[in-house]
Amino acid sequence: MSALDSIAEAREFVSRFGPQALADEALARAAAVQPVLNALITTLPDDPVVLDAAGPIAGIPFVHKDLFCTQGARTTAGSAMLSGFVPPYDATVTARLRQAGARCIGKANMDEFAMGSSNENSAFGPVRNPWDLSRVPGGSSGGSAAAVAAGLVPFATGSDTGGSVRQPAAFCGITGFKPSYGRVSRHGMIAYASSLDQAGVLARSIEDCATVLSVLAGADPLDATSVDVPVDAYQAALGAGVVGMRIGVVGSMFGAGVRPEVAATVRSALAELERAGAILVDIDLATLAHAIPAYYVIAPAEASSNLSRYDGVRYGHRAGDVRDLKSLYRKSRSEGFGIEVKRRILGGTYVLSSGYYDAYYLRAQQVRRLIAEDFARAFAGVDVLAGPTTPDVAFRLGEKTEDPLAMYAADINTVAVNLAGLPAVSLPAGLVEGLPVGLQLIAPAFGESRLFAAGQALQQRTAFHQARAPEVQS
Amino acid sequence: MSWQCVIGLEIHVQLATRSKLFSGAATAYGADPNTQTSWVDAALPGTLPVPNAEAVRLAALFGLAIDAEIAHRSVFARKNYFYPDSPKGYQISQYETPIVGRGVLPVRLDDGREIEVEIVRAHLEEDAGKSLHDVFHGATGIDLNRAGTPLIEVVSAPCLYSAEEAVAYLRTVHQLVRWLGVSDGNMAEGSFRCDANVSVRPGPDAPLGTRCEIKNVNSFRFVEKAIEFEIERQIRALENGETIVQETRLYDAAQNRTRPMRSKEDAEDYRYFPDPDLPPIVIDEAFLDGLRASMPELPRARATRYQQVLQLSPYDAFKLTESRALSEYFEQALSALATGQPSTRHPALAKMAANWINGELASALNDEDRPIEQSRVAPGALAGLIRRIDDNTISGKIAKDVFQGMWAGEGGADAVIEARGLRQVTDTGAIDAMIGDLLAQFPEQVTKFRAGDEKIFQFLVGQAMKATRGKANPAIVNERLRAMLG
């Protein structure tokens, strides 16, 4: 065990040796594994910290996904477009962590503009999975997941648009928490798809996720989509237990395409919850089958518009040697964006363009409502829903790069949650052939507390979340 | 053939807010380039729009004033296009569900005719920045101070049938938005701009012709001229057997003509879709009730009241309600005058006040290009002057001199009358003495009058007024002169 494994241990260390000693420890560890894992885009040896902060994460080092703007520290979103962009402001998530005294030691690698599920779409090179260096850590919050799994820091931030917190957490054997849409401010979080994006937390334990989310959650006057619903006492929720909790086991999430050993591993984790007093109920959500198509219309559509601001005029990459305005735009954007970003911009432009809007975009938004209503019906009978986070364990680098559609299809169990704006968590559930598997639990909007109760019940009975990746040899 | 032209206007009204539609940057005019450009306005990564409550209120207020349906949920949409003055690569506007729906605005034409103009919608949107082409050699400079400034775009139906009607409608909207405080309406600063869609057809029953949109018209006069030119151009083209191409044209004021804008390479495809950063704007009945309660008396209702209750002429009534400030001036002057007077006297007092405000005061203001709010003579002071005419202290003619004195800062009416010795002579003894001198001075004329030459009477009155430097009460002079000649 190390002082960087959990917030409690880190706090203990800080109280004895001070925050700088722990930050130095984290920075040393990050430097040692960086050549192998490439989890960080930027290391911040002396990021300013609020020294007089008190509270649960004061002095605790963390890794910050590189799409949260950090005043004075470059923020790239994993893109060459923003390789030199130093924001003059903090994201609200950054500001809240700073005020709480947390210490950012680096900006985490990620798929460019959060588009990807493998972290292979980063302009700063791929991240490797600490469990098996030939495999991907998942994405888009791949650097964040790898950093926590490799013991660099007790927690990391992430963002989840279609599974970008939960899937890398599952692949790296840690806990990844995605709150309800509107729970955490998006101000200063570089947008991929605005109606789906939500900031999240990655840590070993659900308890640490609760601690960090308590700091992040709440309405923000700088984000018109943040919701002014009171924030529950998440720490208290951790102890609520699962006696009598009805868990809907979603049949289709265990369906075709899910590796049988993964399904079995998840079912046995659920059996633990049953032993802890939960009631398992088989349930089906027919509309989940449409989640991937709806997502891969809506997300690219929003992205195509969100990424129009990167034009080489006010900040970011600007192409040299251009003839006219149009070639300034075309060259700057073509040089600044990677292929997956271009792919999604083109797809999004297509589904919004005149003549196709109704058949694609509008229809996808209608299907989205059907999915949300299906979830609402399900939650009339159960407290949370459960299934595997991913159909399989982490795949090998390069395995799916030639076939983007195969990559998209693997998002099947995570994207519906974003379409409906629900909170969900991926909990370590055991290993298949030495690689981690994630159990996903989903709650109704603003029902985060249920996920904390169930997650804590599981982690008190099992040690899946304490399983360590092999020590990374640098 | 008798051609009919059909015109629809799209009016961009800048809302009178301190800060922008979606950011906390100032909207003040004339600041140094990009000193009022916030992170949101420059579309920096991760920044988000947050709607300005005051802009929503002003838009809804305008909607209520034109009797329009206010949408309980209106939706912001993105209009996607690349242009350097549109920093996000899209403009936030409203598309399918604007905040203000169908409404109607009665418009009075110069000849007294009234038309009802149908307003199809008014939607909230953000303004673009400015492209400056003359600052750099071979480059364009972009100033985003104006980017994000709140506008409503007021769209009329194609229901205007002459340049005159179009301008009268434009003036009425201008009057209304200023009246309500929705906009300062400053055309020179671009706070009130208009695009005109113009087409012609062979007669009122024919289907609408192909329209051209005229942009870049920034004064009432130019709107009228641009539309007139465009109607002529289209009729000439059609009579020559040509067809009208749907296009956007610019008005060139220097040459008084319209010319096509450099055509875009492809037809634009704006890919409108609901802005995912902005949930719907929700307006409930309680909010609208509050707005209704705060709604001032509108200019048209006020003009009607002036005609019906104060018996003012339509000319005076509409003139006095041209702006709220002018009308408030009149209201204050009248209220000062009417205090303690029976209501039967109000019309006469109102008429005097109207004459003074539309006459001497208007020309004094006009000479100095001074707005009514900065009048050198306050409404109460003007009332003081009118009271002295009304109580025969001075004549209407002398009052003009008194007014000049007041305007020049010599004090109130009474002070000026005293200082300049302008009090009217009403003492019949003094007047009789003066007339006696006069009759002795002009024996020939007296003889002629007595022989029946009535014209001489006016001459003698004129001499009497001259002798008293206009101070004699004309009615008494008339009466005494007749008596003494008789």
Place this chain on the structure above:
Amino acid sequence: MERSTIHKLADLARLELSPELENRLADDLEKLLGLVSELQQVDVSGVLPMAHPQAERATLRSDIVTETDRVDALERLAPDMSQGLFRVPKVIE
């Protein structure tokens, strides 16, 4: 996927694509459209589109000026700025 379609999309999105990339992305887009075509089979009659998950109404801000002169910071970020203006190649209207 028609060549003209991908050209038009690239133009709308202001992307410059090499012929090889254009071929590849045209194929990928075709596959994406295949993937999402299943939406056409869903019965959506009478279903309202859903653009926002939770936020039923926008939170509004008060009309207060909160951001003052930031031109110096903008200048540090901008690739080409002079006299307070962002510079772009000459635009002809």
